Amino acid sequence: MIVIIGLGTAGVYATRWITTLNREEEITIIEKHSYESYSPCGIPLILERKDDFSKLKHPFPRTRRINVLLEYEAIEINASEKKIKVLNKKNNEIKEIKYDKLLYAAGAEPLIPKIKNADGFINKGVFIVKTLEDANSIKDFIVKKNIKNVSVVGAGAIGLEMAYALKSWNLNVHVFEMFPQPFPRVLDPEMAEIVKNELEKFGISIHLNSKVDEIVVENNRIIGIRSGDSIFNADAIILATGVRPSTEILKNIVNMDRSFIVVNDKMQTSNPDIYAAGDCIITKNYVDGSYAPVQLATTAAKQGIVAGINLAGHDATYSGALGTFVSMVGNLEVAAVGLTENQAKEKFQIVTARAKTLDRPEYAGGEEITLKIVCDKNNGTILGAQAVGKNASSKINVISLAIRKKASAEDLSALEIAYCPEVSDLYDVINMAADLILRKINPNNYTF
Amino acid sequence: MIVIIGLGTAGVYATRWITTLNREEEITIIEKHSYESYSPCGIPLILERKDDFSKLKHPFPRTRRINVLLEYEAIEINASEKKIKVLNKKNNEIKEIKYDKLLYAAGAEPLIPKIKNADGFINKGVFIVKTLEDANSIKDFIVKKNIKNVSVVGAGAIGLEMAYALKSWNLNVHVFEMFPQPFPRVLDPEMAEIVKNELEKFGISIHLNSKVDEIVVENNRIIGIRSGDSIFNADAIILATGVRPSTEILKNIVNMDRSFIVVNDKMQTSNPDIYAAGDCIITKNYVDGSYAPVQLATTAAKQGIVAGINLAGHDATYSGALGTFVSMVGNLEVAAVGLTENQAKEKFQIVTARAKTLDRPEYAGGEEITLKIVCDKNNGTILGAQAVGKNASSKINVISLAIRKKASAEDLSALEIAYCPEVSDLYDVINMAADLILRKINPNNYTF
Numbered sequence: 001m002i003v004i005i006g007l008g009t010a011g012v013y014a015t016r017w018i019t020t021l022n023r024e025e026e027i028t029i030i031e032k033h034s035y036e037s038y039s040p041c042g043i044p045l046i047l048e049r050k051d052d053f054s055k056l057k058h059p060f061p062r063t064r065r066i067n068v069l070l071e072y073e074a075i076e077i078n079a080s081e082k083k084i085k086v087l088n089k090k091n092n093e094i095k096e097i098k099y100d101k102l103l104y105a106a107g108a109e110p111l112i113p114k115i116k117n118a119d120g121f122i123n124k125g126v127f128i129v130k131t132l133e134d135a136n137s138i139k140d141f142i143v144k145k146n147i148k149n150v151s152v153v154g155a156g157a158i159g160l161e162m163a164y165a166l167k168s169w170n171l172n173v174h175v176f177e178m179f180p181q182p183f184p185r186v187l188d189p190e191m192a193e194i195v196k197n198e199l200e201k202f203g204i205s206i207h208l209n210s211k212v213d214e215i216v217v218e219n220n221r222i223i224g225i226r227s228g229d230s231i232f233n234a235d236a237i238i239l240a241t242g243v244r245p246s247t248e249i250l251k252n253i254v255n256m257d258r259s260f261i262v263v264n265d266k267m268q269t270s271n272p273d274i275y276a277a278g279d280c281i282i283t284k285n286y287v288d289g290s291y292a293p294v295q296l297a298t299t300a301a302k303q304g305i306v307a308g309i310n311l312a313g314h315d316a317t318y319s320g321a322l323g324t325f326v327s328m329v330g331n332l333e334v335a336a337v338g339l340t341e342n343q344a345k346e347k348f349q350i351v352t353a354r355a356k357t358l359d360r361p362e363y364a365g366g367e368e369i370t371l372k373i374v375c376d377k378n379n380g381t382i383l384g385a386q387a388v389g390k391n392a393s394s395k396i397n398v399i400s401l402a403i404r405k406k407a408s409a410e411d412l413s414a415l416e417i418a419y420c421p422e423v424s425d426l427y428d429v430i431n432m433a434a435d436l437i438l439r440k441i442n443p444n445n446y447t448f
Numbered sequence: 449m450i451v452i453i454g455l456g457t458a459g460v461y462a463t464r465w466i467t468t469l470n471r472e473e474e475i476t477i478i479e480k481h482s483y484e485s486y487s488p489c490g491i492p493l494i495l496e497r498k499d500d501f502s503k504l505k506h507p508f509p510r511t512r513r514i515n516v517l518l519e520y521e522a523i524e525i526n527a528s529e530k531k532i533k534v535l536n537k538k539n540n541e542i543k544e545i546k547y548d549k550l551l552y553a554a555g556a557e558p559l560i561p562k563i564k565n566a567d568g569f570i571n572k573g574v575f576i577v578k579t580l581e582d583a584n585s586i587k588d589f590i591v592k593k594n595i596k597n598v599s600v601v602g603a604g605a606i607g608l609e610m611a612y613a614l615k616s617w618n619l620n621v622h623v624f625e626m627f628p629q630p631f632p633r634v635l636d637p638e639m640a641e642i643v644k645n646e647l648e649k650f651g652i653s654i655h656l657n658s659k660v661d662e663i664v665v666e667n668n669r670i671i672g673i674r675s676g677d678s679i680f681n682a683d684a685i686i687l688a689t690g691v692r693p694s695t696e697i698l699k700n701i702v703n704m705d706r707s708f709i710v711v712n713d714k715m716q717t718s719n720p721d722i723y724a725a726g727d728c729i730i731t732k733n734y735v736d737g738s739y740a741p742v743q744l745a746t747t748a749a750k751q752g753i754v755a756g757i758n759l760a761g762h763d764a765t766y767s768g769a770l771g772t773f774v775s776m777v778g779n780l781e782v783a784a785v786g787l788t789e790n791q792a793k794e795k796f797q798i799v800t801a802r803a804k805t806l807d808r809p810e811y812a813g814g815e816e817i818t819l820k821i822v823c824d825k826n827n828g829t830i831l832g833a834q835a836v837g838k839n840a841s842s843k844i845n846v847i848s849l850a851i852r853k854k855a856s857a858e859d860l861s862a863l864e865i866a867y868c869p870e871v872s873d874l875y876d877v878i879n880m881a882a883d884l885i886l887r888k889i890n891p892n893n894y895t896f
Contacts, residue, residue, distance in 0.1 A: 009874065013875075020887070039809060039869065039874070041867065041868060041869055041874075042809065042811060042812065042869040045811075045812055045869050045870055046811065051811070055811040056811065157868075296867070297867055297874050298864055298865060298866075298867045298874060299864070301874060301875060302862065302864065302896050305896060306894070306896050309894055314893070314894070315892065315893035315894070316893065316894040316895070316896060317893065317894070317895045317896070318896050319862070319895055319896065321864065322864045323864075324864040324865060324866045324867075325866055326866035326867065326868040326871055326872065327868055328868055328870040328871060333871060335866045337864070337866070361487060361490065363490060363493075363494065363499070363503040363504065364490065364493055391842070393865075393866035393868070393871050393872060394839070394842035394845065396866050397842065397845075397846050397863070397865045397866055397876075398845050398846050398849055400863060400864050400865065400866070401846055401849050401850060401853075401855065401859065401860075401863055402849060402853075404859060404862065404863070404864070405849075405850075405853040405855055405859065407849065407853055411849065411852060411853065412849075414750065414767070414852065415845070415848060415849055415852070416746055416747070416750065416769065416770045416771075416772040416785070416848050416852070417746060417772060417841075417845045417848065418746075418772045418773055418774035418783045418785070418841040418844050418845055418848070419489065419744070419745055419746045419772075419774065420489060420605075420774040420775055420776055420841070421487065421489055421490040421493050422493055422776040423774055423776060423781060423841050424774065424841060426457065426487075426489075426745050426746060426749060427461075427749060428845075439468070444763065445762070445763035445764065445765065446754070446757055446762070446763070446764040446765070447764070447765045447767055448750050448753060448754050448764060448765070448766050448767065
């Protein structure tokens, strides 16, 4: 019996591969929500369109060998006897489930930062963005209270996508970011500047270097947000300041690093019968081998697959995450992969190049795209890239494979892209940026 | 003195790299047209939009060291004395130009197939599609003669894009293809079927296995087109049946293969002072090492770059073409790279897989995309791919790099794509197709 705790992305993909490779395996899945898997990344889009959040659910295929326990919460793991105490949240009954192998994929919860009054007003004006219930709470509050002023704390993907969605409702939207730029972990400053300008053009006020200190409350109602000495009107606050892993139950059972579970390249924890995958683990970076939490659905899927193959009795190895990422901030596509310049230069001698062009010829309606590539100076190996503008993610997907295959700027200079004026230009922004790297490295010979 | 014959894509890119690497080099360019470089691939799009074909021109940057002779035609090459006889087409004067190194990049001309009456009616109802003059002739003829019925001969990219453009003018459009499918050289039959269905849905009549025998003429006016025993109304005919290289002038001077110039991997012909690039040469296939003409602007650009670097006194090697290709047939994107199944199975033991999915989640407005991958059965190495549907070319661009880097299905299964519901789905069609290959190969261990 394989038990999986959490039917998020990692749990779903693990189950798929287990059942594909080993049809006889019995699987029990413990999921605390009342619904099966869903797409949290779709929340800002559905909000923007004033659509129904239940569209984000995707029912899990039930088979004879898969038992899904919804609204059950794992409350205790006994690793020596290989059993789990679970709480039925509907009737408060507790029962025990035995496992041979366990996959822990319970994910992470949004972090509620230390801001005065944040804790006390959760779902009463202060909101996190994770579950469909969270999403409905935000929508209901704004509609029913006829909210005009919303502040978003955190200028990462979730914060900015929510800010854009709410701005498109014609609300006054302020975004607060303690770092000096939006997307502080994935973009270099000059690329982030393009995003900032776009946000401002759309009428979103973005406050950088602005730690939020207090949610200002009057008569038990939120009226503002304070950063330092400045107070801004705010009737509702969205918190998008990162996550903390849901790993308390495994404390003292498996090795952890900063509360995230540590796994080997088989997705196995320090207890060989317990595997872990997804947002609750700390993930190896493919490029530099460092470890950090990665909160991407695609990473969770890959890790779930690796765990699933191993749980099914086959052999799979996870070689690390590239952090391939895209966010749509209004009409601006922002994508990145691998290391930023700032991250790369701590460990490598680097060379960078930035190219800006139209994605298609001007006569075909070309739109701007800017691509930055970060390479190892010694051999031109690609370490990372960032793209902002039209089709940014399609450029980044190519570079994702480039990094995986240890490709160099020369390979990207030689890259043969598909050209037709309606979809692309003859010489791609990838070719252009790579050529600039080549000119800086100045190789003795070129191979195309 | 470097002399370049032909200011098409190969000539333009060669010139750019020569001047970048060696600012002192003097270059003379001989171009028979009255305008500098332009984008022939844009003709169908401009036609569809009833826009101005002159938008396809892109003036060439003049510098002190670059001398562009427009409306000059090279009429004789004396390789032993390294000089070229050129004809000034405006005043019929002939002069001689000396060269130290010559780049021959004169391209190819549309082939006029052996169809009764085709030759006699060129530009009087029968048209080729290459120059801006050709494009204007087509547009003028259709508008002035109030044409209702157009037939297109050849169901490759140019033929189908022209057919779509003219259908969007509400003309009756028939396409004739002697092979049993559209895109006969780049798609396998089942992928071509998707294109055929789309053409028919749009109201274009497509006649497969249909060699055109005669253009039917009455009173010196075109009235129909005959294939076998069937005659169809036609007031205008577009020929899109391939090209013949413009290489007569080099006959007996450099080695040729089927009238195409043979070059080594430095883009050097059998005469070491004469280089050649673009549509006039026969090109090595990167995947299987075979030689064939490749009529792609992107290939011409790469070959021009390699020739340019070598002409500038540096060292560049061309490792072959992948044939990365995209065509927009109406709203249907058709793209391919590397070998088709039919081409690959002549030389490799292969395994193939086809995945069909939505490019984005359904709630985000996902549209269909079908991807077929062809792999070497022994090691999963990617040999080719074809994609039809939304964002087809962005999938093919990733696989273009995959083939170049000898990546395997495992690498594509592990590919980390950028996910955000507005632009992509969590599990990409590339991942899906690669997974299917893995299941067929059934590896002992998987690396993600």
